[in-house]
Amino acid sequence: MSEFFHMGGYAFYVWGSVGVTAVVMIAVAVSAILKHRRELCRISRRLRRERKSV
Amino acid sequence: MNSFMKWFHKWGSPPWFYRVSGKMLPWLTGLFVITLVYGLYAGLVLAPADYQQGDSFRIIYVHVPAAWMGMFIYMVMAAAALVHLVWRMKMADVVLISSAPIGAAFAFIALVTGSLWGKPMWGTWWTWDARLTSELLLLFIYLGIIALHSAVEDRQSAGRATAVLTLVGVVNIPIIHYSVVWWNTLHQGTTVARLDGPAMAPEMLWPLLSMAFAFKLYYVIVMMLSARGEVLARETKSRWVRELVGGK
Numbered sequence: 204m205s206e207f208f209h210m211g212g213y214a215f216y217v218w219g220s221v222g223v224t225a226v227v228m229i230a231v232a233v234s235a236i237l238k239h240r241r242e243l244c245r246i247s248r249r250l251r252r253e254r255k256s257v
Numbered sequence: 258m259n260s261f262m263k264w265f266h267k268w269g270s271p272p273w274f275y276r277v278s279g280k281m282l283p284w285l286t287g288l289f290v291i292t293l294v295y296g297l298y299a300g301l302v303l304a305p306a307d308y309q310q311g312d313s314f315r316i317i318y319v320h321v322p323a324a325w326m327g328m329f330i331y332m333v334m335a336a337a338a339l340v341h342l343v344w345r346m347k348m349a350d351v352v353l354i355s356s357a358p359i360g361a362a363f364a365f366i367a368l369v370t371g372s373l374w375g376k377p378m379w380g381t382w383w384t385w386d387a388r389l390t391s392e393l394l395l396l397f398i399y400l401g402i403i404a405l406h407s408a409v410e411d412r413q414s415a416g417r418a419t420a421v422l423t424l425v426g427v428v429n430i431p432i433i434h435y436s437v438v439w440w441n442t443l444h445q446g447t448t449v450a451r452l453d454g455p456a457m458a459p460e461m462l463w464p465l466l467s468m469a470f471a472f473k474l475y476y477v478i479v480m481m482l483s484a485r486g487e488v489l490a491r492e493t494k495s496r497w498v499r500e501l502v503g504g505k
Binding site: 212232 | 355374485490
């Protein structure tokens with residue numbers, strides 16, 4: 204197991220690559236999810252306001 | 258109208274896109290997880306170390322799929338730009354601008370992981386050769402497209418200007434692809450997409466193809482998520498959005 208993490212001496216480069224890839228991909232996915240959620244919240248707030256004012 | 262045009266027009270309709278993408282997302286995500294887990298396990302654990310590069314070759318499993326996606330997403334955006342300019346289809350602009358940050362992310366990943374691979378293998382983090390420079394240019398083109406789209410206030414002009422810029426930038430894609438053939442470079446040549454078949458052992462190749470497929474699914478998933486938000490923002494006042502949000 205420790206051999207697996209050691210990556211034949213290239214641990215920094217291999218895990219660094221995997222880590223950077225994961226962090227960037229997760230960040231982009233989360234920002235897309237938040238954008239969608241934000242829009243839904245904004246629209247439902249507006250609809251509620253409209254209903255009250257009627 | 259033939260069936261292709263019917264299909265084309267369906268996807269051009271925002272409510273249809275919103276509904277169908279919502280149904281597809283769970284399936285796509287399931288397939289993504291399977292291909293990702295297999296690709297990572299087979300690539301990082303099962304595949305034997307390379308006889309020249311040792312375990313450092315495993316960087317290939319993120320570097321190469323990311324680099325492919327950087328180019329693939331650009332070609333999708335170029336096609337969307339063409340559709341947007343020729344048929345004035347709104348959804349094409351949505352697809353284009355939702356794809357740009359994902360393409361930029363993959364170009365960035367390809368550059369950083371390439372650098373992390375270059376240091377132990379070439380002895381340098383960076384060199385100004387054709388492959389690396391044209392890939393850096395790709396990242397800048399993505400950033401330029403995102404900046405231009407957000408800088409122009411009017412949505413229609415923003416969409417059209419962005420589409421034109423995207424089409425101009427296409428010239429860089431064959432330069433990236435053929436850079437290792439046309440110029441002397443530290444970067445190795447084509448290994449997988451060769452006329453005489455991939456120059457790679459199957460136990461190393463399969464995880465790579467699985468990772469490439471997983472990254473492609475990731476792109477479709479995240480692009481759809483982002484496009485759904487974009488569609489809602491643009492169609493805020495339309496009836497289907499009111500029914501969708503009000504019905505909850």
